[in-house]
Amino acid sequence: MQRRERIRKASPELIESARYLRRHQTRAEAQLWEAIRGQRAFPYRVRRQHAVGSFVLDFWIPAARLAVEIDGEIHDLPDIAAQDAERATMIAAHDVEVIRFRNEEVLSNLDHVLTVICERIDARLQVHDTAPPLLESGEGVGG
Numbered sequence: 001m002q003r004r005e006r007i008r009k010a011s012p013e014l015i016e017s018a019r020y021l022r023r024h025q026t027r028a029e030a031q032l033w034e035a036i037r038g039q040r041a042f043p044y045r046v047r048r049q050h051a052v053g054s055f056v057l058d059f060w061i062p063a064a065r066l067a068v069e070i071d072g073e074i075h076d077l078p079d080i081a082a083q084d085a086e087r088a089t090m091i092a093a094h095d096v097e098v099i100r101f102r103n104e105e106v107l108s109n110l111d112h113v114l115t116v117i118c119e120r121i122d123a124r125l126q127v128h129d130t131a132p133p134l135l136e137s138g139e140g141v142g143g
Contacts, residue, residue: 028103
C-alpha cells in the first residue's frame with residue numbers, strides 16, 4: 001500500500017477563519033449542510049468548512065478523501081478561477097478529489113447534487129482503501 005503524505009496542519013488563524021465561515025455560511029452551503037444533517041441514511045462523515053494546509057474546504061468527506069466546493073459568481077473571475085485550479089491541483093497531489101457545484105445548482109436541484117456526491121463517494125471507496133483520513137481539524141457530522 002502506498003503511503004499518503006499528510007497535508008500540513010492548518011494554522012490557528014485559518015482554523016478561526018473556518019469557524020467564522022461556519023457561522024456565516026452562504027444560503028447554498030446552509031441548504032446542503034441541512035440536507036446532509038437531516039438525512040439519517042447519509043452514511044458518511046461530513047465536515048463543513050474544514051481547515052487544512054493553507055485553505056478551507058467547504059465540505060470534506062474523510063472516508064472517500066472527497067472535497068465538495070460550492071461556488072458563487074466570484075469564482076467566475078479569472079484570478080479566483082486560477083486560484084481554484086491551483087488549489088485543486090495541490091489537493092489532488094494528496095489523493096483528494098474536488099468536486100464543484102454552483103450555488104444555483106444546490107439551491108435549485110439539491111437532490112441531484114446529493115446524488116452526485118454519493119456516486120463520487122461510492123466510486124472513490126471502490127478504488128481506494130478506507131485508511132484513516134490524513135487531513136487535520138474541522139467539524140463533522142456522522143461517523
